Structures are given as C-alpha cells and as structure tokens.
Amino acid sequence: MQFRTTNKLIIMQTEQLIGLVIGGVAVVGGLAIGGIAIAVSVPWAMKEKLAKLDIRNKERMAMLEKGVDPTIIFKESKGVGQDPMLWGLLLAGMGLGIFLGYMLYLITKWDRIVLTNSLGVLFSGIGLIIFSLYHKASGDQHA
Incomplete structure (x- = not known):
C-alpha cells in the first residue's frame, strides 16, 4: 500500500x-x-x-x-498627427469625458465602466471635431 x-x-x-x-x-x-x-x-x-x-x-x-x-x-511638411494641438484636444477631451463619466456614476450609480469609457470616447471625438474646425480655419488664413 x-x-x-x-x-x-x-x-x-x-x-x-x-x-x-x-x-x-x-x-x-x-x-x-x-x-x-x-x-x-x-x-x-x-x-x-x-x-x-x-x-x-x-x-x-x-x-x-x-x-x-x-x-x-x-x-518638409508636418503631418497632422505631429500637431501638438491635436494631441492636446484629444487627451483633454478624453480626460474630461472620463471625469464627467465618473461624476455621473457617483450621482446616478449606473455602470461606472460604461459611463467612463463612453463619455471618454465621446469627448475625445468632440476634441477631434474642434481640432478639425480649428485646423480648417487656420489653414484658410495662412493660404
């Protein structure tokens, strides 16, 4: 055994x-x-x-x-991706969206991950739209 x-x-x-x-x-x-x-x-x-x-x-x-x-x-031309304004608006929008999503979670007690991610993406897109409008307006002035 x-x-x-x-x-x-x-x-x-x-x-x-x-x-x-x-x-x-x-x-x-x-x-x-x-x-x-x-x-x-x-x-x-x-x-x-x-x-x-x-x-x-x-x-x-x-x-x-x-x-x-x-x-x-x-x-030598700079690409759009090398513009610091693009990255500033993108990251600021993302940070603002995540912050507002977390604040909304604290108020409503909805799903935190869904709120922070969706609002982060939403505000990042808004930042990119603002950059697009800024880039188009500044391009017209320099021409």
Whole structure:
C-alpha cells in the first residue's frame, strides 16, 4: 500500500515537471521568435531608410546641377498627427469625458465602466471635431 502512494506521488511530480518544461519551452520559443524578428527587421529598415536618403540626395544634386531650386519640390511638411494641438484636444477631451463619466456614476450609480469609457470616447471625438474646425480655419488664413 505504501508503494502505491509513493508511485502516485512520483507520477504527479513527473506530470508537473513535464508541464513546467512545456511552458518553459513555449516562453523561450516565443522570446526567440521575437528576438529573431527584431534582429532581422531593424537592419532591413535601416538599409531601406539609407537607400531612400541616398536617392533623395542624388535627386537634389541633379536638380542643383540643372540650376533648379530643390526647396521647391522637397518641402518638409508636418503631418497632422505631429500637431501638438491635436494631441492636446484629444487627451483633454478624453480626460474630461472620463471625469464627467465618473461624476455621473457617483450621482446616478449606473455602470461606472460604461459611463467612463463612453463619455471618454465621446469627448475625445468632440476634441477631434474642434481640432478639425480649428485646423480648417487656420489653414484658410495662412493660404
């Protein structure tokens, strides 16, 4: 009888050990795949960026040789996503919506998560609409 109890204990420990080994192999394999992806993609992206920079430089040099001003074509333009006003209005709207959702939760005792998330999204959208109107109005004035 004593032998059977020890045998079950050994089998249970062996199964736990196998489970730990499988989990460890899965974690190490996942990290290895991520590391390989980064090790391959970073140099590839750098090569692509350097090739584009080289082509752009050659185009500018050819334009200068022909007497054309390259600043006419190669204007550095900021994208809309780089405007600090966009991010300010978006985050302020989100914060205001979450705050008002929480205040509404304290008053009405409705579902807190639904209120904070929905009002956060609503006020973020309102912030983006305000930015769109501001961007359109300031673009018309500069033109």
